[in-house]
Amino acid sequence: MKKVDFYSDIKEVLMIEASEVNENTPVQLTSLTTLAVMAFIDEHFNKQVKTADLKNINKISDLIGLIGPENLQ
Amino acid sequence: MGHLKFEGVKIAGISACVPAKTIENSQFGSSLFTEEELKKTIDSIGVYQRHVSPSEICTSDLCFEAASELLEKLSVNREDVNAVIFVSQTPDYRLPATACILQDKLGLKKGTLAFDINLGCSGYVYGLSMAFSFLNQPAISKVLLLVGDTSSKNVSPQDKSSNLLFGDAGSATLIEKDSSASPVYCSLSSDGSGAKSLIIEGGGYRLPSSEFTVKVTEGPDKNLRSKENIFMDGPEIFNFTLREIPKDIIGLLDAANATVEDIDLFFFHQANKFMVDYLARKLKIPAEKYPLSLSSYGNTSSASIPLTIVDAENKLRAGRTRLVLSGFGVGLSWGSMLLDLNDCKILPVITI
Numbered sequence: 001m002k003k004v005d006f007y008s009d010i011k012e013v014l015m016i017e018a019s020e021v022n023e024n025t026p027v028q029l030t031s032l033t034t035l036a037v038m039a040f041i042d043e044h045f046n047k048q049v050k051t052a053d054l055k056n057i058n059k060i061s062d063l064i065g066l067i068g069p070e071n072l073q
Numbered sequence: 074m075g076h077l078k079f080e081g082v083k084i085a086g087i088s089a090c091v092p093a094k095t096i097e098n099s100q101f102g103s104s105l106f107t108e109e110e111l112k113k114t115i116d117s118i119g120v121y122q123r124h125v126s127p128s129e130i131c132t133s134d135l136c137f138e139a140a141s142e143l144l145e146k147l148s149v150n151r152e153d154v155n156a157v158i159f160v161s162q163t164p165d166y167r168l169p170a171t172a173c174i175l176q177d178k179l180g181l182k183k184g185t186l187a188f189d190i191n192l193g194c195s196g197y198v199y200g201l202s203m204a205f206s207f208l209n210q211p212a213i214s215k216v217l218l219l220v221g222d223t224s225s226k227n228v229s230p231q232d233k234s235s236n237l238l239f240g241d242a243g244s245a246t247l248i249e250k251d252s253s254a255s256p257v258y259c260s261l262s263s264d265g266s267g268a269k270s271l272i273i274e275g276g277g278y279r280l281p282s283s284e285f286t287v288k289v290t291e292g293p294d295k296n297l298r299s300k301e302n303i304f305m306d307g308p309e310i311f312n313f314t315l316r317e318i319p320k321d322i323i324g325l326l327d328a329a330n331a332t333v334e335d336i337d338l339f340f341f342h343q344a345n346k347f348m349v350d351y352l353a354r355k356l357k358i359p360a361e362k363y364p365l366s367l368s369s370y371g372n373t374s375s376a377s378i379p380l381t382i383v384d385a386e387n388k389l390r391a392g393r394t395r396l397v398l399s400g401f402g403v404g405l406s407w408g409s410m411l412l413d414l415n416d417c418k419i420l421p422v423i424t425i
Contacts, residue, residue, distance in 0.1 A: 015113075031234055031294075032117050032347075034308045039351045042315050051308045 001044055003072045010060065013040045023061040029054055037063070045071055076328040077259040079205035083251035085215075086418035088143040089244040089383040090135040091124035091370065093424045098122065098237050105233050114237060119346025123240035123371035125225040130425070132163045133171045133178075135243025135376075136219035138425050140179055143245045144217075147418055151179065155213040156186040158203055160196035160220040160375050162403070163227070164189060175219060186213070193271075194342045194402030195261075196220055196375035197244075198410050201398075202259045204248040218246040222374035227273055229289065229298035235305050238345060240371030244379035255393075257412040258329040260321055267405035270309040275300030310402060311348055318401050319355050321409050325397065329411045335395060336411070338388060339363040342400040343370070343377035364388055375400075386419040 011021045013036045018025060029037065034054055041047050045067050057063055064072065098115045106114065115121060126135070136159065144151060157179070159172035172187035181187075186207070192199050197220050204216040221243030228235050275286030286300040298304065326332060339358055341349045346367050353363045364385035366377070373380055378398050382389075393415045401407035 031307055032114060035117075035311050035347055038308060038311055038315070039347075043355070048312055048316050050312060051306060054308070 001072055006072055009040065009044075010063065013037060021060060023059070023064065025060045027057050027059055027063065029057055041067060074261065076325065077202060077261065079202070079209075079257040079259070081250055081252050081254060082205045082208045082248060082257065083254040084201075084412070084414060084417050085247045085249050086143050086147045086420070087244065087246045087379050087382055088139040088146075088420040088423065089242055089376065089380045090139040090142075090423040090425060091240070091242045091380075092126040092130050092135065094125055094127060096123050096125055101237060105231065105236075117345070117347050118238055119365065119367040120237055120240075120371040121368045123225065124242065124424075126223045126241045128226075130223070131165050132161045132221045132223045132241070132243055133159070133165050133175055135223070135241065135425070136221050136245060137175060137178055137243075138423050139243050140175070140217060140219055140245035142420055142423055143247055143418075144179070146420055147247060149215065149247065152182050154181050154185060154215045154217050156204070156207050156216040157181060158188060158190060158200055158216065158218050160190040160192055160200040160218070161222055162191060162193050162374070163223045172219070179217075181217070192404065192406055193222065193374045194344070194377070195400035195404065195406040195408045197378040198259065198398055198400045198408030199261060199406075201246070201248065201410060202261060202408070205257060208248060208250055214250055216248045218248060220244050220246070220379060221376040224303065224372070224374045227301075227303040229296070229302040231289070231297035232302065233296055234294060234307055235303055238372045240373050242370060242373040242376035242380045244376045244383070246379060254415065255413045256329075257410060258325055259408065259410040260325050260328075261408040262317070262321065262406070264313070264317075264405045267309065267313055270306045270313070270405065271304070271403040273301060273303050310344070313405055314344070314348060314352060314401055315355070317407060318352055318399060318409075321407060322356060322397060322399055325409045325411055331411065333358055336362070336397050337390060337394045338385070339397045339399070340378050340381050342402060343367045343372050343381060344402060345372060380422070383419055383422055386421070389414060389417075389419065392416070
Protein backbone atom coordinates (compact mmCIF):
# COMPACT_ATOMS: atom_id res chain seq x y z
CA MET A 1 0.00 0.00 0.00
CA LYS A 2 1.22 3.50 -0.79
CA LYS A 3 2.01 5.54 2.29
CA VAL A 4 -0.13 8.43 1.07
CA ASP A 5 -3.14 6.11 0.70
CA PHE A 6 -2.45 4.63 4.12
CA TYR A 7 -2.58 8.09 5.72
CA SER A 8 -5.79 8.99 3.95
CA ASP A 9 -7.46 5.65 4.80
CA ILE A 10 -6.34 5.56 8.40
CA LYS A 11 -7.62 9.11 8.92
CA GLU A 12 -11.07 7.86 7.96
CA VAL A 13 -10.81 4.58 9.92
CA LEU A 14 -9.78 6.37 13.10
CA MET A 15 -12.13 9.32 12.50
CA ILE A 16 -9.21 11.73 12.99
CA GLU A 17 -10.33 15.31 12.67
CA ALA A 18 -6.90 16.91 12.11
CA SER A 19 -6.46 17.99 8.49
CA GLU A 20 -3.10 16.28 8.05
CA VAL A 21 -2.09 12.89 9.37
CA ASN A 22 1.56 11.89 9.77
CA GLU A 23 3.67 9.51 11.82
CA ASN A 24 3.38 11.69 14.91
CA THR A 25 -0.40 12.08 14.88
CA PRO A 26 -1.66 10.81 18.25
CA VAL A 27 -4.01 7.81 18.29
CA GLN A 28 -6.45 6.98 21.04
CA LEU A 29 -8.25 3.74 20.29
CA THR A 30 -11.82 3.25 21.53
CA SER A 31 -13.68 -0.06 21.37
CA LEU A 32 -15.19 0.99 18.03
CA THR A 33 -11.98 2.22 16.42
CA THR A 34 -10.17 -0.89 17.66
CA LEU A 35 -12.53 -3.04 15.56
CA ALA A 36 -12.13 -0.68 12.61
CA VAL A 37 -8.31 -0.85 12.81
CA MET A 38 -8.40 -4.66 13.04
CA ALA A 39 -10.63 -4.82 9.97
CA PHE A 40 -8.40 -2.34 8.09
CA ILE A 41 -5.20 -4.29 8.80
CA ASP A 42 -6.88 -7.60 7.95
CA GLU A 43 -8.26 -6.28 4.68
CA HIS A 44 -5.20 -4.43 3.38
CA PHE A 45 -2.32 -6.37 4.93
CA ASN A 46 -3.90 -9.80 5.45
CA LYS A 47 -2.76 -9.76 9.05
CA GLN A 48 -4.89 -10.57 12.11
CA VAL A 49 -3.73 -8.44 15.02
CA LYS A 50 -4.57 -9.33 18.60
CA THR A 51 -6.10 -6.99 21.14
CA ALA A 52 -2.82 -7.10 23.08
CA ASP A 53 -0.96 -5.81 19.99
CA LEU A 54 -3.14 -2.69 20.06
CA LYS A 55 -2.68 -1.92 23.76
CA ASN A 56 0.42 0.22 23.21
CA ILE A 57 -0.69 2.17 20.18
CA ASN A 58 -0.30 5.86 20.98
CA LYS A 59 0.49 7.37 17.61
CA ILE A 60 0.39 6.54 13.91
CA SER A 61 4.04 5.40 13.89
CA ASP A 62 3.10 2.64 16.39
CA LEU A 63 0.49 1.40 13.92
CA ILE A 64 3.04 1.47 11.08
CA GLY A 65 5.35 -0.61 13.31
CA LEU A 66 2.57 -3.16 13.76
CA ILE A 67 1.80 -3.35 10.06
CA GLY A 68 5.49 -3.45 9.15
CA PRO A 69 7.02 -0.34 7.51
CA GLU A 70 8.17 -2.55 4.61
CA ASN A 71 4.51 -2.95 3.64
CA LEU A 72 4.16 0.78 2.94
CA GLN A 73 5.73 2.35 -0.12
CA MET B 74 -13.21 -31.89 12.28
CA GLY B 75 -14.42 -32.93 8.83
CA HIS B 76 -17.77 -31.97 7.41
CA LEU B 77 -21.06 -33.60 8.39
CA LYS B 78 -23.64 -34.52 5.79
CA PHE B 79 -27.30 -35.26 6.43
CA GLU B 80 -29.78 -36.70 3.96
CA GLY B 81 -33.54 -37.16 3.98
CA VAL B 82 -34.26 -34.35 6.45
CA LYS B 83 -35.93 -30.95 6.17
CA ILE B 84 -37.06 -27.96 8.19
CA ALA B 85 -40.88 -27.96 8.14
CA GLY B 86 -41.41 -24.64 9.90
CA ILE B 87 -39.82 -21.86 11.94
CA SER B 88 -41.34 -19.36 14.37
CA ALA B 89 -39.94 -16.77 16.78
CA CYS B 90 -41.20 -14.85 19.79
CA VAL B 91 -39.90 -11.68 21.47
CA PRO B 92 -41.00 -9.86 24.61
CA ALA B 93 -43.24 -6.83 23.96
CA LYS B 94 -41.10 -4.43 26.00
CA THR B 95 -38.67 -2.47 23.84
CA ILE B 96 -35.74 -0.18 24.50
CA GLU B 97 -34.88 2.52 21.96
CA ASN B 98 -31.11 2.84 22.08
CA SER B 99 -31.24 6.54 21.14
CA GLN B 100 -33.20 7.10 24.35
CA PHE B 101 -30.71 5.13 26.40
CA GLY B 102 -30.41 7.47 29.35
CA SER B 103 -26.86 7.03 30.49
CA SER B 104 -24.13 9.36 31.60
CA LEU B 105 -21.66 6.83 30.17
CA PHE B 106 -22.02 8.10 26.60
CA THR B 107 -21.81 11.59 25.18
CA GLU B 108 -24.57 12.26 22.65
CA GLU B 109 -22.14 11.94 19.75
CA GLU B 110 -20.58 8.79 21.15
CA LEU B 111 -24.01 7.20 21.59
CA LYS B 112 -24.94 7.96 17.98
CA LYS B 113 -21.66 6.62 16.61
CA THR B 114 -21.94 3.45 18.68
CA ILE B 115 -25.54 2.83 17.61
CA ASP B 116 -24.69 3.38 13.93
CA SER B 117 -21.69 1.06 14.14
CA ILE B 118 -23.39 -1.83 15.94
CA GLY B 119 -26.59 -1.23 13.93
CA VAL B 120 -28.91 -1.75 16.91
CA TYR B 121 -31.62 0.91 17.14
CA GLN B 122 -34.19 -1.03 19.13
CA ARG B 123 -34.14 -4.14 21.31
CA HIS B 124 -36.86 -6.28 22.87
CA VAL B 125 -36.05 -7.07 26.48
CA SER B 126 -37.71 -9.46 28.91
CA PRO B 127 -39.17 -8.36 32.21
CA SER B 128 -37.96 -10.54 35.10
CA GLU B 129 -40.98 -12.84 34.92
CA ILE B 130 -40.42 -13.85 31.28
CA CYS B 131 -37.78 -16.55 30.77
CA THR B 132 -36.30 -17.88 27.53
CA SER B 133 -38.48 -20.98 27.89
CA ASP B 134 -41.63 -18.79 27.89
CA LEU B 135 -40.60 -17.21 24.58
CA CYS B 136 -39.80 -20.64 23.11
CA PHE B 137 -43.08 -22.04 24.47
CA GLU B 138 -45.13 -19.38 22.65
CA ALA B 139 -43.14 -19.87 19.44
CA ALA B 140 -43.55 -23.67 19.65
CA SER B 141 -47.28 -23.59 20.48
CA GLU B 142 -47.97 -21.36 17.48
CA LEU B 143 -45.80 -23.44 15.17
CA LEU B 144 -47.37 -26.78 16.14
CA GLU B 145 -50.82 -25.31 15.70
CA LYS B 146 -50.15 -23.66 12.33
CA LEU B 147 -48.45 -26.79 11.00
CA SER B 148 -51.33 -28.90 12.36
CA VAL B 149 -48.87 -31.20 14.09
CA ASN B 150 -50.31 -33.77 16.45
CA ARG B 151 -48.29 -33.35 19.65
CA GLU B 152 -48.21 -37.11 20.07
CA ASP B 153 -46.08 -37.29 16.93
CA VAL B 154 -43.18 -35.19 18.26
CA ASN B 155 -40.45 -37.62 19.35
CA ALA B 156 -37.78 -35.25 20.60
CA VAL B 157 -37.46 -31.75 22.04
CA ILE B 158 -34.07 -30.04 22.23
CA PHE B 159 -33.65 -26.73 24.09
CA VAL B 160 -30.54 -24.69 23.20
CA SER B 161 -29.84 -21.78 25.52
CA GLN B 162 -27.47 -20.27 28.05
CA THR B 163 -30.36 -18.80 30.01
CA PRO B 164 -32.26 -21.86 31.27
CA ASP B 165 -35.05 -21.74 33.86
CA TYR B 166 -32.98 -23.49 36.53
CA ARG B 167 -29.47 -24.81 37.06
CA LEU B 168 -31.31 -28.12 37.15
CA PRO B 169 -33.44 -29.79 35.85
CA ALA B 170 -33.06 -29.39 32.09
CA THR B 171 -35.52 -26.85 30.69
CA ALA B 172 -36.34 -29.24 27.80
CA CYS B 173 -38.04 -31.60 30.29
CA ILE B 174 -40.17 -28.75 31.64
CA LEU B 175 -41.11 -27.72 28.10
CA GLN B 176 -42.00 -31.31 27.13
CA ASP B 177 -44.66 -31.29 29.84
CA LYS B 178 -45.79 -27.69 29.34
CA LEU B 179 -46.20 -28.16 25.58
CA GLY B 180 -48.29 -31.29 26.09
CA LEU B 181 -45.78 -33.53 24.32
CA LYS B 182 -46.17 -37.14 25.32
CA LYS B 183 -44.44 -38.61 28.34
CA GLY B 184 -41.36 -40.44 27.16
CA THR B 185 -40.38 -37.78 24.60
CA LEU B 186 -36.61 -37.53 24.23
CA ALA B 187 -35.67 -34.18 25.83
CA PHE B 188 -32.40 -32.45 26.71
CA ASP B 189 -30.64 -29.09 26.81
CA ILE B 190 -27.60 -27.88 24.91
CA ASN B 191 -25.53 -25.14 26.53
CA LEU B 192 -24.38 -23.05 23.57
CA GLY B 193 -24.97 -19.46 22.48
CA CYS B 194 -24.19 -17.84 19.14
CA SER B 195 -23.40 -21.18 17.44
CA GLY B 196 -26.31 -22.99 19.13
CA TYR B 197 -28.83 -22.98 16.28
CA VAL B 198 -26.46 -24.74 13.89
CA TYR B 199 -25.47 -27.26 16.57
CA GLY B 200 -29.12 -27.84 17.48
CA LEU B 201 -30.13 -28.41 13.85
CA SER B 202 -27.30 -30.89 13.32
CA MET B 203 -28.36 -32.78 16.46
CA ALA B 204 -31.98 -32.87 15.25
CA PHE B 205 -30.89 -34.10 11.80
CA SER B 206 -28.78 -36.84 13.41
CA PHE B 207 -31.74 -38.12 15.45
CA LEU B 208 -33.92 -38.17 12.35
CA ASN B 209 -31.70 -40.88 10.87
CA GLN B 210 -33.27 -43.21 13.46
CA PRO B 211 -36.43 -45.06 12.37
CA ALA B 212 -38.04 -44.36 15.77
CA ILE B 213 -37.80 -40.60 15.32
CA SER B 214 -39.89 -38.72 12.77
CA LYS B 215 -40.33 -35.20 14.19
CA VAL B 216 -37.95 -33.12 16.31
CA LEU B 217 -38.83 -29.81 17.93
CA LEU B 218 -35.79 -27.53 18.31
CA LEU B 219 -36.26 -24.64 20.74
CA VAL B 220 -33.49 -22.04 20.70
CA GLY B 221 -33.30 -18.74 22.51
CA ASP B 222 -31.79 -16.47 25.13
CA THR B 223 -32.63 -13.60 27.41
CA SER B 224 -29.08 -12.22 27.41
CA SER B 225 -30.23 -8.68 28.29
CA LYS B 226 -30.68 -9.93 31.86
CA ASN B 227 -26.95 -10.64 32.13
CA VAL B 228 -25.71 -7.23 31.09
CA SER B 229 -24.38 -4.60 33.47
CA PRO B 230 -26.11 -1.30 32.64
CA GLN B 231 -22.74 0.38 33.27
CA ASP B 232 -20.90 -1.74 30.71
CA LYS B 233 -20.43 0.25 27.52
CA SER B 234 -19.15 -2.80 25.65
CA SER B 235 -22.51 -4.59 25.82
CA ASN B 236 -25.30 -2.42 27.25
CA LEU B 237 -26.67 -1.33 23.85
CA LEU B 238 -26.25 -4.67 22.12
CA PHE B 239 -28.33 -7.51 23.51
CA GLY B 240 -32.00 -8.27 22.92
CA ASP B 241 -34.08 -11.28 23.95
CA ALA B 242 -35.83 -13.84 21.75
CA GLY B 243 -36.96 -17.44 21.57
CA SER B 244 -37.55 -19.61 18.51
CA ALA B 245 -39.07 -22.92 17.52
CA THR B 246 -38.11 -25.05 14.52
CA LEU B 247 -39.81 -28.28 13.49
CA ILE B 248 -37.58 -30.75 11.68
CA GLU B 249 -38.81 -33.90 9.96
CA LYS B 250 -37.95 -36.61 7.47
CA ASP B 251 -38.21 -35.90 3.73
CA SER B 252 -36.77 -38.46 1.34
CA SER B 253 -36.71 -35.92 -1.52
CA ALA B 254 -34.71 -33.29 0.40
CA SER B 255 -31.30 -32.12 -0.87
CA PRO B 256 -28.32 -33.05 1.32
CA VAL B 257 -27.39 -30.74 4.19
CA TYR B 258 -23.70 -29.95 4.78
CA CYS B 259 -22.43 -28.83 8.13
CA SER B 260 -19.24 -27.88 9.94
CA LEU B 261 -19.02 -27.67 13.76
CA SER B 262 -15.96 -26.37 15.65
CA SER B 263 -14.64 -25.10 18.97
CA ASP B 264 -11.62 -23.36 20.51
CA GLY B 265 -11.86 -23.28 24.28
CA SER B 266 -8.61 -21.33 24.57
CA GLY B 267 -10.81 -18.29 23.97
CA ALA B 268 -13.36 -19.21 26.67
CA LYS B 269 -12.64 -16.09 28.71
CA SER B 270 -13.28 -13.72 25.80
CA LEU B 271 -17.02 -14.02 26.41
CA ILE B 272 -17.95 -15.28 29.84
CA ILE B 273 -20.12 -14.97 32.94
CA GLU B 274 -17.66 -16.22 35.53
CA GLY B 275 -19.82 -16.21 38.65
CA GLY B 276 -22.86 -18.25 39.63
CA GLY B 277 -21.68 -21.64 38.34
CA TYR B 278 -19.72 -24.24 40.25
CA ARG B 279 -16.21 -22.87 39.57
CA LEU B 280 -17.15 -19.58 41.20
CA PRO B 281 -20.44 -20.06 43.06
CA SER B 282 -22.78 -17.16 43.69
CA SER B 283 -21.71 -15.10 46.71
CA GLU B 284 -21.40 -11.54 47.93
CA PHE B 285 -18.16 -11.40 45.96
CA THR B 286 -19.73 -12.46 42.63
CA VAL B 287 -22.46 -9.79 42.77
CA LYS B 288 -20.12 -6.96 43.72
CA VAL B 289 -19.72 -4.42 40.90
CA THR B 290 -16.07 -3.61 40.17
CA GLU B 291 -14.07 -2.03 37.36
CA GLY B 292 -12.93 -4.58 34.76
CA PRO B 293 -9.72 -4.58 32.68
CA ASP B 294 -11.58 -2.58 30.03
CA LYS B 295 -12.60 0.09 32.62
CA ASN B 296 -16.27 -0.94 32.47
CA LEU B 297 -18.22 -1.59 35.66
CA ARG B 298 -19.72 -5.05 36.08
CA SER B 299 -20.04 -7.92 38.55
CA LYS B 300 -18.82 -11.50 38.10
CA GLU B 301 -22.45 -12.44 37.37
CA ASN B 302 -22.67 -10.00 34.46
CA ILE B 303 -21.54 -10.86 30.97
CA PHE B 304 -17.95 -9.95 30.08
CA MET B 305 -17.25 -9.57 26.39
CA ASP B 306 -13.90 -8.75 24.83
CA GLY B 307 -15.40 -7.45 21.57
CA PRO B 308 -12.11 -6.94 19.69
CA GLU B 309 -10.90 -10.45 20.60
CA ILE B 310 -14.19 -11.96 19.39
CA PHE B 311 -13.88 -9.91 16.20
CA ASN B 312 -10.33 -11.18 15.75
CA PHE B 313 -11.51 -14.77 16.17
CA THR B 314 -14.34 -14.21 13.71
CA LEU B 315 -11.97 -12.83 11.06
CA ARG B 316 -9.57 -15.73 11.61
CA GLU B 317 -12.04 -18.62 11.58
CA ILE B 318 -15.37 -17.82 9.94
CA PRO B 319 -14.44 -16.95 6.33
CA LYS B 320 -12.37 -20.12 5.98
CA ASP B 321 -15.10 -22.15 7.71
CA ILE B 322 -17.69 -20.95 5.20
CA ILE B 323 -15.37 -21.41 2.22
CA GLY B 324 -14.62 -24.96 3.43
CA LEU B 325 -18.33 -25.67 3.75
CA LEU B 326 -19.06 -24.37 0.25
CA ASP B 327 -16.19 -26.49 -1.12
CA ALA B 328 -17.54 -29.60 0.63
CA ALA B 329 -20.94 -29.00 -0.96
CA ASN B 330 -19.31 -28.19 -4.32
CA ALA B 331 -21.00 -24.78 -4.24
CA THR B 332 -19.91 -21.14 -4.56
CA VAL B 333 -21.14 -17.89 -2.98
CA GLU B 334 -23.14 -17.29 -6.18
CA ASP B 335 -25.06 -20.56 -5.71
CA ILE B 336 -26.39 -19.45 -2.33
CA ASP B 337 -29.61 -17.44 -2.23
CA LEU B 338 -29.25 -16.10 1.31
CA PHE B 339 -26.65 -16.12 4.09
CA PHE B 340 -27.90 -15.93 7.66
CA PHE B 341 -25.11 -14.90 10.01
CA HIS B 342 -25.28 -14.75 13.77
CA GLN B 343 -26.23 -11.13 14.37
CA ALA B 344 -23.15 -10.23 16.42
CA ASN B 345 -23.18 -6.56 15.45
CA LYS B 346 -23.56 -4.78 12.12
CA PHE B 347 -19.92 -3.80 11.77
CA MET B 348 -18.80 -7.39 12.23
CA VAL B 349 -21.42 -8.98 9.97
CA ASP B 350 -20.86 -6.38 7.22
CA TYR B 351 -17.12 -6.95 7.36
CA LEU B 352 -17.51 -10.72 7.25
CA ALA B 353 -19.80 -10.45 4.23
CA ARG B 354 -17.40 -8.05 2.49
CA LYS B 355 -14.52 -10.45 3.05
CA LEU B 356 -16.55 -13.29 1.53
CA LYS B 357 -17.74 -11.00 -1.31
CA ILE B 358 -21.41 -11.51 -0.40
CA PRO B 359 -23.61 -8.66 -1.70
CA ALA B 360 -25.78 -6.82 0.85
CA GLU B 361 -29.06 -8.15 -0.53
CA LYS B 362 -27.91 -11.71 0.21
CA TYR B 363 -27.40 -11.39 3.94
CA PRO B 364 -30.46 -10.14 5.83
CA LEU B 365 -29.95 -8.34 9.15
CA SER B 366 -32.41 -8.18 12.03
CA LEU B 367 -30.13 -6.21 14.34
CA SER B 368 -31.80 -2.85 13.88
CA SER B 369 -35.07 -3.98 15.48
CA TYR B 370 -33.95 -6.82 17.74
CA GLY B 371 -30.24 -6.41 18.57
CA ASN B 372 -27.94 -9.37 19.15
CA THR B 373 -30.26 -12.13 20.35
CA SER B 374 -27.50 -14.70 20.90
CA SER B 375 -28.60 -18.24 20.01
CA ALA B 376 -31.95 -17.02 18.60
CA SER B 377 -30.41 -14.59 16.14
CA ILE B 378 -30.31 -16.92 13.10
CA PRO B 379 -33.91 -18.27 13.32
CA LEU B 380 -35.21 -14.79 14.25
CA THR B 381 -33.45 -13.27 11.23
CA ILE B 382 -34.91 -15.98 8.95
CA VAL B 383 -38.41 -15.23 10.29
CA ASP B 384 -37.81 -11.48 9.96
CA ALA B 385 -36.63 -11.93 6.34
CA GLU B 386 -39.52 -14.19 5.34
CA ASN B 387 -40.33 -11.97 2.33
CA LYS B 388 -36.83 -12.60 0.92
CA LEU B 389 -37.31 -16.37 0.76
CA ARG B 390 -38.32 -17.82 -2.60
CA ALA B 391 -41.70 -19.43 -3.10
CA GLY B 392 -40.14 -22.84 -3.74
CA ARG B 393 -36.62 -23.83 -2.83
CA THR B 394 -34.24 -21.34 -1.20
CA ARG B 395 -30.60 -22.36 -0.70
CA LEU B 396 -29.18 -21.02 2.55
CA VAL B 397 -25.94 -20.87 4.44
CA LEU B 398 -26.26 -20.40 8.20
CA SER B 399 -23.25 -19.37 10.27
CA GLY B 400 -23.14 -18.99 14.06
CA PHE B 401 -20.00 -17.98 15.96
CA GLY B 402 -19.05 -16.66 19.39
CA VAL B 403 -19.18 -17.75 23.02
CA GLY B 404 -17.21 -20.92 23.67
CA LEU B 405 -15.46 -20.13 21.52
CA SER B 406 -17.73 -22.20 19.33
CA TRP B 407 -18.79 -21.92 15.72
CA GLY B 408 -20.77 -23.81 13.15
CA SER B 409 -21.95 -23.33 9.59
CA MET B 410 -24.52 -25.19 7.55
CA LEU B 411 -25.65 -25.28 3.92
CA LEU B 412 -29.24 -26.37 3.42
CA ASP B 413 -32.33 -25.79 1.31
CA LEU B 414 -35.60 -24.49 2.64
CA ASN B 415 -38.35 -26.05 0.60
CA ASP B 416 -41.98 -25.24 1.34
CA CYS B 417 -40.96 -24.30 4.85
CA LYS B 418 -43.66 -22.57 6.90
CA ILE B 419 -42.30 -19.31 8.30
CA LEU B 420 -44.59 -17.61 10.81
CA PRO B 421 -44.60 -13.87 11.63
CA VAL B 422 -42.73 -12.83 14.78
CA ILE B 423 -44.89 -13.27 17.88
CA THR B 424 -44.82 -10.72 20.72
CA ILE B 425 -45.78 -11.49 24.32
